[in-house]
Amino acid sequence: MPLISMREMLDHAAENGYGIPAFNVNNLEQVQAVMSAADEVGAPVILQASAGARKYAGEPFIKHLIQAAAEMYPHIPLVMHQDHGTTPEVCRGALALGFGSVMMDGSLMGDGKTPSSFDYNVDVTKQVVAMAHAIGATVEGELGCLGNLETGDAGEEDGIGAVGKLDHSQMLTDPEEAAVFVRETQLDALAIAIGTSHGAYKFSRPPTGDILSIQRVKEIHARIPNTHLVMHGSSSVPQELLAIINQYGGKMKETYGVPVSEIQEAIKHGVRKVNIDTDIRLAMTGAVRKFLAENPDKFDAREWLKPAREAAKQVCKARYLEFGCEGQAAKIKGYSLEQMAKKYAAGELAQLVK
Numbered sequence: 001m002p003l004i005s006m007r008e009m010l011d012h013a014a015e016n017g018y019g020i021p022a023f024n025v026n027n028l029e030q031v032q033a034v035m036s037a038a039d040e041v042g043a044p045v046i047l048q049a050s051a052g053a054r055k056y057a058g059e060p061f062i063k064h065l066i067q068a069a070a071e072m073y074p075h076i077p078l079v080m081h082q083d084h085g086t087t088p089e090v091c092r093g094a095l096a097l098g099f100g101s102v103m104m105d106g107s108l109m110g111d112g113k114t115p116s117s118f119d120y121n122v123d124v125t126k127q128v129v130a131m132a133h134a135i136g137a138t139v140e141g142e143l144g145c146l147g148n149l150e151t152g153d154a155g156e157e158d159g160i161g162a163v164g165k166l167d168h169s170q171m172l173t174d175p176e177e178a179a180v181f182v183r184e185t186q187l188d189a190l191a192i193a194i195g196t197s198h199g200a201y202k203f204s205r206p207p208t209g210d211i212l213s214i215q216r217v218k219e220i221h222a223r224i225p226n227t228h229l230v231m232h233g234s235s236s237v238p239q240e241l242l243a244i245i246n247q248y249g250g251k252m253k254e255t256y257g258v259p260v261s262e263i264q265e266a267i268k269h270g271v272r273k274v275n276i277d278t279d280i281r282l283a284m285t286g287a288v289r290k291f292l293a294e295n296p297d298k299f300d301a302r303e304w305l306k307p308a309r310e311a312a313k314q315v316c317k318a319r320y321l322e323f324g325c326e327g328q329a330a331k332i333k334g335y336s337l338e339q340m341a342k343k344y345a346a347g348e349l350a351q352l353v354k
């Protein structure tokens, strides 16, 4: 199957009541980990690349790594998605490179740091929707800034997030604004702010409703029932992975992520795409630390990359199963982007706002 439309994949998830983890990938082993996990459980796949990934690997490498995944696993529906595009120009570049789905993150200005105005966000998102839908590609937008509701700290850890302090109204997406945003932009998927943030240091205690608002997901979903909601910063930061890192020389501080059970609840209320990067980083780092500590004489990179790849695969497999993806891959038709472009043009994919 060629690379397919994220809209088609998320529509299928909505119709069948499941969510899809979107894993960030930067290199060969991460792509292999995600694909082999998906293959084992029959899950559809979203591979996403940030600007940081494209810079790290180089654009041709990212493109061909993902295309190689499609070639090696022709039976798995696969989406190549650009994560956190900071300007319409960045999104245009990704579409030209062959991405079938782009995120226009207009909650921040083009510097990826300064919170933007609602009107700016509508404007840039609309521009990207026009260019993407014309070729059948999918658009994810974002309303609200990711950040820590305990401290008001914006989420700059990954280099994509506001800098400094934010007030609560900026860090929780307003359902009314979400409705207007969707009506105006007609995007496909909306990333929302509900208290999650990027990176390993999300919460200083296991999150309760005051610092992770699944209630807000429900309120937003009630207004925009057929817009697919996206949770960023949704790594669960498993305590056992932190323990392995620290057991083998790491120095990670106490921290908590987004519990899988909370994500499962959100999936019941319109969340269809769940972004995960940090958990793969933690799994790989722990495995490499352990292997090298136990095998100080080894120096073949393949020997320590193998356990890292295996540890990443186990995280991916667990999330596919936990989010209900098992066996769904075979049920997705896989329209071409040309077919999707016709559907957009015919108004078949218009958003419903209540």
Ligand SMILES: O=C(CO)COP(=O)(O)O
Pocket: 024, 083, 084, 197, 198, 199, 200, 231, 232, 233, 234, 235, 236, 275, 276, 277, 278, 279
């Ligand atoms: O949201 C993300 C990528 O866009 C990743 O979130 P984590 O840092 O929680 O893995």
Ligand SMILES: O=C[C@H](O)COP(=O)(O)O
Pocket: 024, 050, 051, 052, 053, 083, 084, 158, 159, 160, 198, 199, 277, 278
């Ligand atoms: O959005 C954040 C992702 O975790 C990507 O992180 P990155 O910018 O370090 O590649």
Ligand SMILES: [Zn+2]
Pocket: 105, 107, 108, 142, 144, 145, 146, 160, 161
């Ligand atoms: Zn953002």
Ligand SMILES: [Zn+2]
Pocket: 084, 198, 232, 233, 275
């Ligand atoms: Zn993100």
